[in-house]
Amino acid sequence: MTTKNEVKALWKLCFTDSDEFTDLYFKMRYKDEINRVVREDGKIVSALQTIPYPMTFCGGVIPTSYISGACTHPDYREHGA
16 A cells, blocks of 8 residues: 555544545645655554645745644554653
8 A cells, every 4th residue: 555545544534524525635735745654563653744835924935834634543642652
């Protein structure tokens, strides 16, 4: 299974978005390059995307990102450090 497909499966487990929205998001916004994951025993258990967002500041443009789709598999939540 690709990283994209594994993250999409995790997304569907964690969020109640329609299949149409999820398919559109993963077609238009998701890219492996901006995706961050946590793996346990080779399985993705947490993921988020850092969507590029150019911000205007003092007449200039600063490259920033916003976090999207931050999710953790229910079995791995609330384990604290």
